[in-house]
Amino acid sequence: MVRSNPLMIWWALSGTGTRQVSKTETATARPLTSRQLAALIGVSQSAISRAFTPGSSISSDLRSKILMAARDYGYRPNAIASMLTTRRTNIVGVVVSDMQNPFYPALLAQLTQGLQAAGLQSLFFNISPGASIEDQLHAIRTYNVDAVVIISATVLNERMLTWATEGRRSILLNRLGHEDITTVCCDNTLGFRSLVDHLFETGRRRIGYVAGFTTSGVGLVRYSAFTTRLAELGMRLVGTSTRQAYTHEAGRLSTLDLIPLEPDAIVYASDILALGGIETIRMAGRAKDIAVTGFDDIPMASWPGYSLTTYRQPVREIVDRTVELLLATDIGPPQRHTLQGELMIRATTDPAGWADVPPSA
Amino acid sequence: MVRSNPLMIWWALSGTGTRQVSKTETATARPLTSRQLAALIGVSQSAISRAFTPGSSISSDLRSKILMAARDYGYRPNAIASMLTTRRTNIVGVVVSDMQNPFYPALLAQLTQGLQAAGLQSLFFNISPGASIEDQLHAIRTYNVDAVVIISATVLNERMLTWATEGRRSILLNRLGHEDITTVCCDNTLGFRSLVDHLFETGRRRIGYVAGFTTSGVGLVRYSAFTTRLAELGMRLVGTSTRQAYTHEAGRLSTLDLIPLEPDAIVYASDILALGGIETIRMAGRAKDIAVTGFDDIPMASWPGYSLTTYRQPVREIVDRTVELLLATDIGPPQRHTLQGELMIRATTDPAGWADVPPSA
DNA sequence: ATTTCCTATGAATGCGATTTCATTGCAATG
DNA sequence: CATTGCAATGAAATCGCATTCATAGGAAAT
Numbered sequence: 012m013v014r015s016n017p018l019m020i021w022w023a024l025s026g027t028g029t030r031q032v033s034k035t036e037t038a039t040a041r042p043l044t045s046r047q048l049a050a051l052i053g054v055s056q057s058a059i060s061r062a063f064t065p066g067s068s069i070s071s072d073l074r075s076k077i078l079m080a081a082r083d084y085g086y087r088p089n090a091i092a093s094m095l096t097t098r099r100t101n102i103v104g105v106v107v108s109d110m111q112n113p114f115y116p117a118l119l120a121q122l123t124q125g126l127q128a129a130g131l132q133s134l135f136f137n138i139s140p141g142a143s144i145e146d147q148l149h150a151i152r153t154y155n156v157d158a159v160v161i162i163s164a165t166v167l168n169e170r171m172l173t174w175a176t177e178g179r180r181s182i183l184l185n186r187l188g189h190e191d192i193t194t195v196c197c198d199n200t201l202g203f204r205s206l207v208d209h210l211f212e213t214g215r216r217r218i219g220y221v222a223g224f225t226t227s228g229v230g231l232v233r234y235s236a237f238t239t240r241l242a243e244l245g246m247r248l249v250g251t252s253t254r255q256a257y258t259h260e261a262g263r264l265s266t267l268d269l270i271p272l273e274p275d276a277i278v279y280a281s282d283i284l285a286l287g288g289i290e291t292i293r294m295a296g297r298a299k300d301i302a303v304t305g306f307d308d309i310p311m312a313s314w315p316g317y318s319l320t321t322y323r324q325p326v327r328e329i330v331d332r333t334v335e336l337l338l339a340t341d342i343g344p345p346q347r348h349t350l351q352g353e354l355m356i357r358a359t360t361d362p363a364g365w366a367d368v369p370p371s372a
Numbered sequence: 373m374v375r376s377n378p379l380m381i382w383w384a385l386s387g388t389g390t391r392q393v394s395k396t397e398t399a400t401a402r403p404l405t406s407r408q409l410a411a412l413i414g415v416s417q418s419a420i421s422r423a424f425t426p427g428s429s430i431s432s433d434l435r436s437k438i439l440m441a442a443r444d445y446g447y448r449p450n451a452i453a454s455m456l457t458t459r460r461t462n463i464v465g466v467v468v469s470d471m472q473n474p475f476y477p478a479l480l481a482q483l484t485q486g487l488q489a490a491g492l493q494s495l496f497f498n499i500s501p502g503a504s505i506e507d508q509l510h511a512i513r514t515y516n517v518d519a520v521v522i523i524s525a526t527v528l529n530e531r532m533l534t535w536a537t538e539g540r541r542s543i544l545l546n547r548l549g550h551e552d553i554t555t556v557c558c559d560n561t562l563g564f565r566s567l568v569d570h571l572f573e574t575g576r577r578r579i580g581y582v583a584g585f586t587t588s589g590v591g592l593v594r595y596s597a598f599t600t601r602l603a604e605l606g607m608r609l610v611g612t613s614t615r616q617a618y619t620h621e622a623g624r625l626s627t628l629d630l631i632p633l634e635p636d637a638i639v640y641a642s643d644i645l646a647l648g649g650i651e652t653i654r655m656a657g658r659a660k661d662i663a664v665t666g667f668d669d670i671p672m673a674s675w676p677g678y679s680l681t682t683y684r685q686p687v688r689e690i691v692d693r694t695v696e697l698l699l700a701t702d703i704g705p706p707q708r709h710t711l712q713g714e715l716m717i718r719a720t721t722d723p724a725g726w727a728d729v730p731p732s733a
Numbered sequence: 734a735t736t737t738c739c740t741a742t743g744a745a746t747g748c749g750a751t752t753t754c755a756t757t758g759c760a761a762t763g
Numbered sequence: 764c765a766t767t768g769c770a771a772t773g774a775a776a777t778c779g780c781a782t783t784c785a786t787a788g789g790a791a792a793t
Contacts, residue, residue, distance in 0.1 A: 406780060407779075407780090421781055422781090428781095452779080453778070454781070458782095
């Protein structure tokens with residue numbers, strides 16, 4: 012709908028613009044305001060506002076007249092102005108700290124889509140090494156976001172968290188151990204129990220474990236679920252290793268520690284660690300003996316070259332629940348939402364062994 | 373260059389933490405307004421505003437008095453309100469369409485960090501299949517973002533683009549062929565010429581090509597640079613294949629088409645395609661004969677298990693240039709910025725061949 | 734000492750909507 | 764027919780800050 016716009020003419024004649032309108036400077040043409048539109052079609056400014064406010068007291072005749080005029084003149088309500096009076100921004104602050112781990116971009120993409128579908132925009136706060144955490148938390152408050160969703164806030168301590176989220180709806184994704192904030196999290200315990208069960212059923216008994224962060228809530232829960240189930244089934248924990256990171260390299264290195272301990276399976280705290288582990292195990296030519304499991308089910312896990320047995324995080328459900336909580340009219344006390352994932356059995360736990368040759372010379 | 377940001381001042385004076393907040397700051401209580409603070413310490417509201425506005429006419433005595441009071445009472449300027457008067461939001465709309473390709477999350481992470489460092493926030497617009505493009509473009513305008521950065525807008529057509537970006541500073545990353553918008557892009561031509569040169573020098577002569585989108589500007593430029601250099605060096609193009617996508621699977625499938633043509637090297641339009649190709653080539657046991665090159669240098673390319681020869685996109689430089697352009701005070705006509713990357717020589721072009729065994733049974 | 738010129742400040746005026754309040758007209762009721 | 768009640772509309776008052784305007788008080792200049 013590229014129709015010639017009376018607005019431009021109006022502005023040109025109105026004399027408000029003493030600036031020279033250059034070709035590149037169309038930026039300065041200010042959009043029509045509700046008052047101007049009202050004047051143009053001879054109604055009150057209130058009427059314009061009502062026409063755009065569902066459920067307000069206005070006749071459908073007048074409303075449609077206004078909406079058509081708005082379309083013709085290219086008027087659209089200024090969101091900033093309405094934020095000021097309604098004190099609602101329809102903006103959700105999304106705090107991200109770890110974009111290295113491929114799981115998070117995937118989660119992020121779905122989350123923003125889910126929010127968009129609900130009419131919410133996402134304002135990004137990147138809390139990563141190199142970014143100023145203080146400034147970002149500060150911005151969360153001055154921009155008056157309606158809500159805050161924190162994705163894996165391993166960087167934030169409890170006090171920062173409560174300060175940043177104070178007074179606004181907020182949800183912590185994939186993190187545990189915070190009393191004051193509602194959390195939505197995959198069922199890590201069930202996940203690791205399933206993985207151990209699967210290893211047991213496929214005949215593995217001597218298990219190694221590679222952790223990411225051993226300090227975070229999720230990290231602890233995963234390890235604890237793992238060891239508990241191991242003990243219940245009478246399996247042996249041959250060793251644990253960590254590099255305090257969820258990266259491919261950390262997976263490679265930690266696996267080097269474990270191989271000498273002769274495990275017949277290694278459980279990794281996340282897929283990205285497991286992918287690193289696969290590489291080390293292949294280099295060592297041990298793929299025939301050592302089963303591998305991950306956690307997350309990132310896209311790479313299902314690539315034929317890896318075919319990693321893992322536990323799928325229910326990303327869709329996490330996102331849906333999150334959006335649902337954000338839209339709920341009544342906010343109760345902080346809640347814990349635990350969503351069930353799914354065991355994805357692939358080649359790396361095949362009792363017959365998987366590829367035992369290093370992929371690269 | 374860092375834009376002077378009122379918030380910086382606040383933080384500078386606020387100390388490193390240990391805010392002494394009066395207990396009056398309950399969640400339900402509305403935040404203090406400048407007028408209230410003014411009344412509390414007996415100055416005018418204008419003074420409060422000036423205290424937070426760098427370069428405004430105010431004595432340093434009064435300013436520091438106000439800033440300290442602000443800290444004590446927990447006052448902070450309401451960004452929404454100031455947007456209304458200044459007509460500047462300090463928000464950049466970031467339009468993303470393809471989060472599947474790992475290159476984009478990486479670019480995105482760096483971009484948001486670069487913007488943050490310059491005092492700009494990023495509002496996300498996810499234009500992906502499943503999201504309503506119309507709604508998102510609409511939102512870009514009603515939220516009055518200061519600028520728009522579009523990352524790989526393969527989904528948007530020319531008319532949508534101009535409509536969405538009309539009247540605001542906007543930059544297109546990694547896309548070519550748009551006259552009206554400033555673009556910042558890696559030097560694709562140089563990149564593909566370098567790759568071909570490298571293949572020539574390492575003795576390859578029969579080359580295959582796997583494309584992503586063959587319709588996009590970047591896709592065309594890459595292919596054209598590739599074939600041109602091939603001809604110049606008298607090398608032979610044995611075949612081309614595409615699945616119209618930049619995915620691992622597309623790489624796998626396209627490679628299946630090419631292998632029967634007996635190439636001694638395959639050039640892929642991007643790393644993610646090449647990774648898929650590596651898999652197919654390994655399965656076929658042809659890694660000894662077929663060299664592989666990618667483009668982007670995503671993290672996975674340097675994993676030992678792949679060790680993919682590729683051309684690094686200068687992400688840091690792209691981000692820096694973008695931020696610089698956004699902060700520039702004078703906007704000229706649309707410009708083309710082409711930044712040079714770097715040839716990353718790894719194992720997949722080793723004349724001796726790389727791993728020739730399928731990594732997974 | 735008088736004039737001039739700044740600088741620092743306060744008062745007042747928007748920014749562009751939402752929302753309350755008051756008013757009008759018309760239908761329904763007695 | 765008079766009265767009540769409701770729906771639709773306009774006028775006016777915010778919302779919280781930025782900025783212009785007006786002014787008081789000094790310092791500098793004469």
